[in-house]
Amino acid sequence: MELFFIFIGAVLVNNFVLVRFLGLCPFMGVSKQTETALGMGAATTFVMVVTAAITWLLQWFVLEPFNLPFLQTPIFILVIAAMVQLVEMFLRKTSPNLYRALGIFLPLITTNCAVLGFSLIAVQSAYSFIQSLIFGLGAGVGFTLALVLMAGIREELKFADVPKPLAGTGIAFIIAGLLSLAFSGFAGLV
Amino acid sequence: MSTTLVSLISMGMVGSVLAAGLVYASKKFAVETDPTADEIEEVLPGANCGACGYAGCRAFAEAAADGKAPVDGCPVGGVTVAKLVAQILGVEAVEGTHRKVAQVLCKGGRAEAKLHAEWIGPRDCRVAQNTQNGSFKACSYGCLGLGTCVAACPFDAMYMDENGLPVVIEEKCTGCGMCVRACPRDIIVLAEEPQGVHIRCRSLALGKDVRGVCSVGCIACRRCEKECPVNAITVEDNLARIDYDKCINCRRCVAVCPMNTIEYQEGKPVLKKKRAS
Numbered sequence: 001m002e003l004f005f006i007f008i009g010a011v012l013v014n015n016f017v018l019v020r021f022l023g024l025c026p027f028m029g030v031s032k033q034t035e036t037a038l039g040m041g042a043a044t045t046f047v048m049v050v051t052a053a054i055t056w057l058l059q060w061f062v063l064e065p066f067n068l069p070f071l072q073t074p075i076f077i078l079v080i081a082a083m084v085q086l087v088e089m090f091l092r093k094t095s096p097n098l099y100r101a102l103g104i105f106l107p108l109i110t111t112n113c114a115v116l117g118f119s120l121i122a123v124q125s126a127y128s129f130i131q132s133l134i135f136g137l138g139a140g141v142g143f144t145l146a147l148v149l150m151a152g153i154r155e156e157l158k159f160a161d162v163p164k165p166l167a168g169t170g171i172a173f174i175i176a177g178l179l180s181l182a183f184s185g186f187a188g189l190v
Numbered sequence: 191m192s193t194t195l196v197s198l199i200s201m202g203m204v205g206s207v208l209a210a211g212l213v214y215a216s217k218k219f220a221v222e223t224d225p226t227a228d229e230i231e232e233v234l235p236g237a238n239c240g241a242c243g244y245a246g247c248r249a250f251a252e253a254a255a256d257g258k259a260p261v262d263g264c265p266v267g268g269v270t271v272a273k274l275v276a277q278i279l280g281v282e283a284v285e286g287t288h289r290k291v292a293q294v295l296c297k298g299g300r301a302e303a304k305l306h307a308e309w310i311g312p313r314d315c316r317v318a319q320n321t322q323n324g325s326f327k328a329c330s331y332g333c334l335g336l337g338t339c340v341a342a343c344p345f346d347a348m349y350m351d352e353n354g355l356p357v358v359i360e361e362k363c364t365g366c367g368m369c370v371r372a373c374p375r376d377i378i379v380l381a382e383e384p385q386g387v388h389i390r391c392r393s394l395a396l397g398k399d400v401r402g403v404c405s406v407g408c409i410a411c412r413r414c415e416k417e418c419p420v421n422a423i424t425v426e427d428n429l430a431r432i433d434y435d436k437c438i439n440c441r442r443c444v445a446v447c448p449m450n451t452i453e454y455q456e457g458k459p460v461l462k463k464k465r466a467s
Contacts, residue, residue, distance in 0.1 A: 008207055018205075058204065063200075066200060068197050068200065070197075071200065072321070074201070075201060075204055078201075078205060079204070080210065082208035082209075082211065085215075089212075090219055092219065093221050096221075105351075129280040
């Protein structure tokens with residue numbers, strides 16, 4: 001039951017994009033089409049789950065025993081970068097179209113603060129291995145949810161009569177704000 | 191052990207393990223790309239404009255590497271790029287690398303052609319043409335001179351001269367055809383170099399009427415038609431037309447044209463094609 005709460009907490013209550021405001025760059029950048037948003041979300045989720053496993057091992061078997069807390073950030077970034085490379089190679093081989101559609105945002109997962117943020121939070125909360133994995137999965141699913149919601153709205157927006165000065169990114173920012181407001185309604189759920 | 195040493199070792203170990211994993215993954219997920227295509231892509235302009243008919247420079251490079259696309263298929267890169275592509279493919283040089291250049295087929299600017307009125311609407315030929323048929327200009331075939339073609343040119347290869355006519359800067363023109371599509375009166379055509387003889391008039395009006403509105407329009411006197419040694423010029427519907435495929439650039443028509451409608455313009459030298467064995 002506790003795992004379920006961690007999951008729901010990461011997806012809805014403390015959604016990484018809409019509540020914690022992490023990973024906003026791909027949130028605005030890759031949310032024009034549902035399909036690419038889903039691909040981006042899946043790639044990020046994968047990176048998050050694998051990173052969760054590796055960073056947990058590193059944190060409790062390398063950093064803690066040897067008393068190296070200051071190495072936390074560089075070593076986590078190293079892991080994330082390697083995982084992103086892996087995903088990039090994998091996508092390039094299996095789905096060139098998605099690879100092209102994601103473009104620069106795929107390598108940019110490396111510097112996606114949502115990924116680093118969640119691994120640091122997982123360590124801070126002293127989650128167990130399984131809990132960390134579920135937390136990573138939740139963070140990824142929450143990220144995907146935010147991206148797909150945004151992409152769906154933006155697709156519909158193409159047919160809407162948006163006032164000229166707001167068309168494009170302007171209205172997207174306003175919608176992001178409203179979405180975030182809506183998600184604040186989940187506060188206190190868990 | 192000092193902290194520095196421990197951190198160095200642990201960081202190094204983590205890095206090496208991840209690197210080893212990535213090396214393995216890169217072998218496993220290696221995507222085969224054609225090295226020839228990569229090389230060709232390097233020399234292309236990289237604008238992904240699609241003027242070659244392929245979806246971007248990469249697609250053209252792949253097609254050229256497969257021999258499906260001609261080496262001179264990139265109209266933007268022109269002769270320079272064609273040479274480089276030919277070099278990469280081991281083809282010596284290129285025949286028929288006829289660069290296409292836009293030609294404005296109207297000489298009736300403010301000094302030559304009559305105006306019924308001054309146009310004070312938006313500076314867009316299409317607006318003038320679609321609202322009043324461009325009737326502020328006496329000649330209903332000639333250039334309206336509002337610069338829509340100049341605005342359409344993505345390469346800054348055109349400008350309006352003080353006489354109100356568009357001028358093509360030949361060195362910059364890539365033959366993309368944007369101006370041709372922009373002109374509502376179909377005055378601009380793409381002509382392959384080295385064709386230098388151009389009949390700069392599109393008027394189908396009777397000779398008498400042309401004379402009434404323009405001092406440089408074609409009056410269909412047929413002198414050029416008679417003078418041409420290779421029958422490249424035919425007069426039809428009150429307008430002399432030139433067949434660029436037949437013209438040999440002898441320029442005899444230029445000399446006899448009483449209205450100075452026919453012009454000769456020096457083209458750029460052209461590469462000759464020879465396939466290496």
